[in-house]
Amino acid sequence: MSDVCHIFTALGFNNVYPILVTGNIIFASNKTMGTLEEIIRENLSHYHSFAIDVFVRNDKEIRNIFNGNPFEIRKEMYTQTFICKDGFELILSEKLNEISFLEGEKVAFKK
Numbered sequence: 001m002s003d004v005c006h007i008f009t010a011l012g013f014n015n016v017y018p019i020l021v022t023g024n025i026i027f028a029s030n031k032t033m034g035t036l037e038e039i040i041r042e043n044l045s046h047y048h049s050f051a052i053d054v055f056v057r058n059d060k061e062i063r064n065i066f067n068g069n070p071f072e073i074r075k076e077m078y079t080q081t082f083i084c085k086d087g088f089e090l091i092l093s094e095k096l097n098e099i100s101f102l103e104g105e106k107v108a109f110k111k
Contacts, residue, residue: 007043033058055085 004025008016013027029036036056044052057065062083071079082092096107 003047004044007047008040011039011043053085057083 013029016027041054
């Protein structure tokens, strides 16, 4: 991830931090969301020599996602949050429905 962070820093973004091994990067910039997606997509695709799909969310959107957790918080419960482009939740839902769950496990999607 440090190589990807170097790319973001070289693009002029500030406070660049990776989120563990998720592939997500937190950074600060004054550029528009559309411009950011284009710049990041082009540079990461060039670096990796294949097309990279990129989407950017601002801090308000990220806060709303995590504050809108549809599950009650219980220490015996493990919650995963996927932030994706519109439509991907349909693919993910289809794949998750193909696996067997333990008693009490469930999947829920919230837009």
